[in-house]
Amino acid sequence: MRTCCRNIWRFKFRAKSGSLKFRPVLFEKECSDEANLPQNNVFQLFEWQLVSSGYYGSTPSGTTDFAPECVERA
Amino acid sequence: MSGAEQKVDEHVPSENTFFRLEEIHAYYGESYIVQGLSLALKKGEILALLGRNGAGKTTTLRAIARTDNPVVQKGEIWLDGVPLHEGKAYQAALAGVQLVPEDRRIIEGLTVEENIFLARVAEGRGWELDRIYGHFPRLAERRKQDGVTLSGGEQQMLAIARALSRDVKLLLLDEPYEGLAPVIVQEIEKILLEIKEVGITTIIVEQNAIAALKLADSAVILDTGLLAFSGDAQEVLNNEDLLQEYLAI
Numbered sequence: 416m417r418t419c420c421r422n423i424w425r426f427k428f429r430a431k432s433g434s435l436k437f438r439p440v441l442f443e444k445e446c447s448d449e450a451n452l453p454q455n456n457v458f459q460l461f462e463w464q465l466v467s468s469g470y471y472g473s474t475p476s477g478t479t480d481f482a483p484e485c486v487e488r489a
Numbered sequence: 490m491s492g493a494e495q496k497v498d499e500h501v502p503s504e505n506t507f508f509r510l511e512e513i514h515a516y517y518g519e520s521y522i523v524q525g526l527s528l529a530l531k532k533g534e535i536l537a538l539l540g541r542n543g544a545g546k547t548t549t550l551r552a553i554a555r556t557d558n559p560v561v562q563k564g565e566i567w568l569d570g571v572p573l574h575e576g577k578a579y580q581a582a583l584a585g586v587q588l589v590p591e592d593r594r595i596i597e598g599l600t601v602e603e604n605i606f607l608a609r610v611a612e613g614r615g616w617e618l619d620r621i622y623g624h625f626p627r628l629a630e631r632r633k634q635d636g637v638t639l640s641g642g643e644q645q646m647l648a649i650a651r652a653l654s655r656d657v658k659l660l661l662l663d664e665p666y667e668g669l670a671p672v673i674v675q676e677i678e679k680i681l682l683e684i685k686e687v688g689i690t691t692i693i694v695e696q697n698a699i700a701a702l703k704l705a706d707s708a709v710i711l712d713t714g715l716l717a718f719s720g721d722a723q724e725v726l727n728n729e730d731l732l733q734e735y736l737a738i
Contacts, residue, residue, distance in 0.1 A: 460596045461607075467554075468655065469583035469611040 507532035513564035515552045522548040524714040533688035537705035544711040546694040554588040555581040585658025593648040595636040608651040642673030660691040
C-alpha cells in the first residue's frame with residue numbers, strides 16, 4: 416500500500432475463480448495516507464462480506480487478493 | 490408460577506438435533522458475556538433468542554458465526570455434524586452459517602446486485618438471482634441502485650437476500666426489525682414467514698419480542714449471559730410473568 420495525498424482510494428477485487436469482476440470502487444479523501452484510510456469503511460465491509468461468503472479467513476493485510484490502493488487524481 | 494420456576498431446558502440434544510451449542514462460554518476481553526449456554530435445534534426450527542439489553546444475545550450469534558470477537562473459551566458448536574467451534578468465521582460460513590448483522594453492512598459503492606454477487610463469490614451458493622428477486626420485488630426494482638441509498642427496510646431485505654444467496658443451513662438474524670416503520674416490519678415479517686416455509690433453521694434476536702415469538706417455534710431467554718428459560722415460543726407468549734420479568738413487556 417503506497418502513501419499519498421489528495422488521492423482516491425480505489426478498491427480492486429479480483430476473484431480467484433475469475434468468474435466475478437467488480438468495477439473499482441472509489442473513495443475520495445481530501446488527504447489520505449495509510450493512517451487515515453477510512454475506518455469502519457468499505458474495505459472492512461468488503462472483507463467482512465468475503466469472510467461471510469466463505470471466501471477467505473485472513474486479516475486485511477498481506478494475504479488477500481484485494482487491497483486499497485491510492486490513485487493520483489488527474 | 491414465576492418465570493424462575495419456569496426454567497426448563499427443552500433444548501437438549503436428541504437424534505433429531507441439527508444444531509447445538511454445548512456449554513458455550515464467550516468473552517469480550519475480560520468481560521464474561523455468555524456463561525455456559527447450551528441449546529439444540531431441529532432442522533427447520535425457528536428459535537427466538539430473547540432477553541434484555543446486555544443479556545448476551547448478539548454475542549451468542551457472533552459466537553456461532555465464529556467472528557473474531559467474542560472469543561469462545563469453552564464449549565462446542567455443532568451444525569449438521571460439523572464442529573464449528575474448531576474453525577474460523579469463513580469456515581462457519583462454508584458450513585452454512587449466515588449472520589445478518591444488526592447494522593446490515595451493505596457495501597457503499599456497490600449496487601444492490603453487486604452486493605448480492607459479492608456474497609456468491611465462493612462455492613456453496615444458494616438462491617439464484619431470479620428466486621431472490623421473486624421474493625424481494627423491491628430489490629429487483631432497485632437492482633442497479635447503490636445499496637446504501639436504499640431505505641432501512643430495503644437494506645434489511647438486501648442483507649437477508651445476501652444471506653439467502655449462500656447455501657444457508659443456519660440463518661442468524663440480529664434485530665431484523667430494528668428502526669423500521671410498522672408497515673415495513675410487516676413486509677419483513679412476510680419475508681421471514683416465506684423463509685420459514687422453506688424450512689431454513691433460524692435463530693432470531695429481536696427486541697420486538699412479541700413479533701419474534703409469533704414467528705418462532707421455540708424460545709430461549711437469556712438473563713445476563715445465563716439461560717433463564719428454554720421452551721415453546723407460545724409458552725412465553727402465554728406467560729405474563731416471563732414477559733414481565735425478562736422482557737419488560
